[in-house]
Amino acid sequence: MGSNPVTKKSPVVEPLAGCSPPGWLSDPDRLAAVAAAEPPAFPPEEYEDRLRRVREAMADNGLDALLVSRPSAVEYLCGYFSAETIPQPLFVTAHDLVLFVPDFEVGRAVASSVAPLVRYFRYATAHTAYAAVAEFIAHGVGGGRIGADSRTPITMIDVLRDAECDVEPGSDMVDAVRIVMSPAEIECVRIAGESTERGVQAAYLAAARPGATDASVAAAISGALVEQATSRSAWQVVVATGNRASIPHSTWRGVPLVEGSTFLEFAGTHHRYHAPIMRTFCKGEPSPLVSRLAGLARECVAGVLETARAGAPCDEVARTVSKQLGTLPEGVVFHELFGYPVGLAHPPHWMDSVPFNITIDNPEPLREGMVFHMPGSFRSIGEAGVGVSQTFAITATGTEVLTLGSAEMVQL
Template sequence: MDHSTYRRQLEPLAGSECVFPETEFEHRRRAVREAMQASALEAVLLTAPADIFYLTGYSTFEVSVHAALLVTPERLTLQVPSIEVGPAVTTTRVDDICSYRWENLDEVIEPLVERLAGVARLGVDPWQGGLRQGVTTELARRLPGMALVDAGSLLAGVKIVKSALELDCLAASARITGAGIAAAADAVAAGATDSDIAAAGAQALHEAGSEFMSMQPIVVGGVSSSVGHLNHRRRPIAADEPVFMEFGSAWNRYTAPMMRTVVAGRPSARMQEVFDTCRRLHDTLLSVMRPGRTFDSAARAAEQVLAPLSEAAYFSGVFGYTVGGQFPPSWVEGSGFIARGQQQEFAPDMVFHLPLCLRLPGQWGIGCSDTVRITAEGAEPLTANPWSLTVESPA
């Protein structure tokens, strides 16, 4: 049986694994098409797994292959390799599924050329890693009268404000993320390894219902925690070392991350000072993340809190980033960043992770965070970080 026959025989299962009702997708597609019209775009080619999921429900753990969604005012065409026919049929509701042999990339271009005939302006995201140069080069060669237009901000502008169903998914993820970090924190002890702690957290995440995650549990201790984006590697935890943890469960692909740092013993005065700064940053951000204020203004308020440690500690410069429905290799949505120079304004139902991690190079790092939702009155956490460097022993 070839992939085309397989696709046809799966049609009775069409949409059976889709996590949202058609009304949700209709709302999203209408907003995207209105943005296309405002930008004078006749079609948009989306290649990011999260963008395709947002408009169709397409969900898979295989995100390394070429997949694309062609959006026009009239139709949605989903293009996938033969190994992805099953998810394409069962997790989506689209007008047209076009599959190609996984091993034969020569079959990718012709179907796109046929469907783009007569299109003068095609929107693409040139900064999206899933957009293959081979695709854009061949489209430009085969359709010389068609302009490829940078439309990277088009979908981001729609996705950044979450619907009620999306907020429900993020709240469910927040609950599971908290359960995972709590279990990991309970496993922190001198002599345990960072892998032991990650294992305890991962088990709790999956037991609580997490799907495969956009990033796996992050656990590092001691000097390793002073280096960003390392992860557990069977390293023993020493007495009185801080252990940095960052988890993000997935619920219908939506992720509400959280950071926590727990000391395997007694925190030093310096650790407590850095931790207290993280807490003041968090409280300051929540007080200024209000509808109508810019991301830049929130970052500048936080920078004032950070100033006393700005020379001693490394901070990434991003006080918050949007989260939503994502796939590996990251849970960062990318539709908004709380950082200096970002002039976009907060609006109700935007959701941000606040990655407040301060690292003293060669010593250790302290990070604590919540995922927060913007409301009409301000910002409120979805996650429930206990904001403590120690774990209370059971009574």
């Protein structure tokens, strides 16, 4: 993460189910070159602490082992990431950490993972290999109690149960652990916020050019996000202009920017840690409706940042801010979501963790080290939409905003 590269040992790499070993694995120089190609984002102590916390959670829940298949949770524990999207499970016990990948991904495992053991299966028959992975795991735990996260292939769960293992599906405890972030992780989000701000400034410059379209603004944002980044965003750049800004999750389609509000939403990243924002700019004088929506959005974000703190129940924060907003004008829509967790994420979205939202339905207290995106978007469907937001961390005394710039509509 910092300026000093972190080195790592090459893992033990072994075939599974009769898979032939890649030739380069037997060449020590090539193996060392692959292992050194990508220094880990964090020092060994960071991964050790994460693993310790997850193992404590396993013990508290009576689990002998845990199967982790959500890509962001796998990366959280061992650093592994790849552009490949098929399930590549991580097997965790009190003493072992084993990463399972296709043979074509062995290079990625050696380059990015700190797992001490990598087992690989044939890429060409990956759809049938999960049974062999499950058989290996069943043999290792001897019928013990295994947690399996919600991304675990059903084939693996069936094979484990056939082997008389007690499988607990939906055990997303890695996500429950990682929702409280370390100082090093929060620093990654802070750096991501700098990338996000480059996207914001690029958007304003592009929007001011003659003939600007929603697509040209999106292209400028995308270029700014990537130019100095270490990773890409898990979700697309959203640009919606005119009355299309009033339709949630609409995005660019190659049309000219119109008078009135244009809605933006995107995230800069650093090592796949995300710092999303919403921003809105207005061409020309804002209408009374757009001005009212902008005021509500600004007030909503400010209310959350002033109210949230470690120990505060989520529902109390949501009710307090909702009361501050008062009754919304007729026809104005707000999702009543006053914050959702963000951080390390893989596609398809930066909302890539267990639900722990700041809503009137969640009585759980906020904890120091949690990081949220507060999406202050207000819309009059079919007419106009305005959104502003910040990404922020929960501290002992309040909040720390990790994104840059003010959460206010900008007039161009």
